[in-house]
Amino acid sequence: MLLCRPGDxxxxxxxxARIHVDLPQSGDFLKADxxxxxxxxxxxxxx
Numbered sequence: 001m002l003l004c005r006p007g008d009x010x011x012x013x014x015x016x017a018r019i020h021v022d023l024p025q026s027g028d029f030l031k032a033d034x035x036x037x038x039x040x041x042x043x044x045x046x047x
Contacts, residue, residue: 023029
């Protein structure tokens with residue numbers, strides 16, 4: 001767990017209509033099975 005206590009904080013929120021994501025075009029990424037359930041693996045790396 002990461003804990004922090006910031007001093008003065010300024011938070012700005014902006015409404016956006018679109019987001020653009022560039023995914024890798026490598027062969028390994030394009031062949032990856034991204035439909036598989038990864039909850040267990042995600043839980044391990046979040047610790």
